Amino acid sequence: MDKTSRDKRFIRKPIYPGGQKAYKAFIMQQLKYPQEALDQQVEGFVQLKYDINHLGKVISAKVISSLGHGCDEEAIRIVKLLEFEIPKGPRKLKVTFHKTVRIHFKIPKKPIQSAPIENSTPAAKEPIVSYHITPSKPKAPHTDHKKIKESEEKKYNYTITIS
Numbered sequence: 001m002d003k004t005s006r007d008k009r010f011i012r013k014p015i016y017p018g019g020q021k022a023y024k025a026f027i028m029q030q031l032k033y034p035q036e037a038l039d040q041q042v043e044g045f046v047q048l049k050y051d052i053n054h055l056g057k058v059i060s061a062k063v064i065s066s067l068g069h070g071c072d073e074e075a076i077r078i079v080k081l082l083e084f085e086i087p088k089g090p091r092k093l094k095v096t097f098h099k100t101v102r103i104h105f106k107i108p109k110k111p112i113q114s115a116p117i118e119n120s121t122p123a124a125k126e127p128i129v130s131y132h133i134t135p136s137k138p139k140a141p142h143t144d145h146k147k148i149k150e151s152e153e154k155k156y157n158y159t160i161t162i163s
Contacts, residue, residue, distance in 0.1 A: 014052050014084035014097050023082075027103060030078045034070030037105065042067060045102045046075040054094040056084040067105060075103045127162050 016023040047065035050058050061079045063072045079101065 010089075011091070011093060011095055012087040012089045014056055014086050014099075016082070016084055026082070027078055027101075030081060031103070031105075032074060033105065033108060034074050037067075037069040037071050038107065040069050041107065042069045042071065043106050044071075045104055046071050047100060047102045048075055048079055049098065049100045050079050050082075052084055052086075052097040052099065054086060054096070056086050058082050059096070064100065065102075071105045074105075078103065 016026075018025075044067045045065065046063060046067045048061050049064050050061040053059045058080050061076045063076065066072050
């Protein structure tokens with residue numbers, strides 16, 4: 001039996017547009033860490049089982065492995081936003097597909113905020129920044145084609161002085 005005739009017989013599974021990377025990126029983009037979980041410093045995984053109808057929409061979601069503190073509800077909310085593509089097959093069957101997913105809840109790192117530099121005296125001047133651009137001297141030609149190409153490009157050295 002050749003591959004083309006075999007493909008026509010089977011029911012085709014739903015595919016997320018963009019593949020697995022887009023699927024994970026969508027989940028991470030939509031994830032809003034629940035405030036209660038942040039307050040309690042809760043991290044971990046929520047495992048869900050969900051059903052996809054024949055149109056590619058998630059119709060139900062159930063928590064298999066709970067984390068609590070609002071994470072379960074957030075995971076269900078994200079999964080219900082997913083939409084899949086159902087490849088057209090030779091049969092026009094209305095099939096419900098079942099999938100599972102693990103959503104990782106990890107406390108986001110707080111960005112490091114640097115304090116602005118304040119002058120000790122109120123009449124102090126702003127720092128002066130000056131820079132000087134000098135073209136680099138071309139190197140002697142080499143026999144290697146790649147190195148010749150690099151030496152033909154213009155290169156510059158930058159000197160930055162803060163006073």
